[in-house]
Amino acid sequence: MSGVLDRLREELDQLGDKVSGALEKGKLHLERTNVVGFRNDAARELGMLTWKKSVGEEIDEERYQKLIDKMNDYKAKIDTIDREIAAAKAEDVSVGTDPPPESEPVTAEVEVVPETEEAAGEGSPTA
Numbered sequence: 001m002s003g004v005l006d007r008l009r010e011e012l013d014q015l016g017d018k019v020s021g022a023l024e025k026g027k028l029h030l031e032r033t034n035v036v037g038f039r040n041d042a043a044r045e046l047g048m049l050t051w052k053k054s055v056g057e058e059i060d061e062e063r064y065q066k067l068i069d070k071m072n073d074y075k076a077k078i079d080t081i082d083r084e085i086a087a088a089k090a091e092d093v094s095v096g097t098d099p100p101p102e103s104e105p106v107t108a109e110v111e112v113v114p115e116t117e118e119a120a121g122e123g124s125p126t127a
Contacts, residue, residue, distance in 0.1 A: 025088045032081045039074035042067050 046067040049059045 021088060021091065025085060028081055028085050028088065032078060032085070035074055035077050035081065039071065039078070042070045042074065046071065 046064070049064050049067065053059050053064070
């Protein structure tokens with residue numbers, strides 16, 4: 001009886017680890033989505049300032065530089081989150097040391113149907 005309970009406890013621990021890992025990946029994806037949204041807002045504002053500058057309008061150069069710095073920060077943050085997501089996915093992949101189970105050899109029956117003269121002439125270039 002204790003063997004069954006030990007096995008059940010072990011399975012529950014493994015399930016808990018999987019759920020915890022899934023929650024962590026979910027948090028990372030949510031955080032990435034938020035950072036991408038902030039980056040998009042900054043890109044939109046930076047784009048407007050760039051356009052204004054290109055048509056000769058006066059812009060706040062300090063604000064322009066702050067937006068460029070923000071874009072670089074957001075890119076670095078997204079890259080970091082992407083690495084964390086990749087690492088979390090790599091932890092999910094496991095390779096067993098046991099060989100695959102032996103399988104029965106597969107056999108198949110094939111019926112050969114002779115070709116008729118009419119069918120043989122259809123695809124030939126001289127017909």
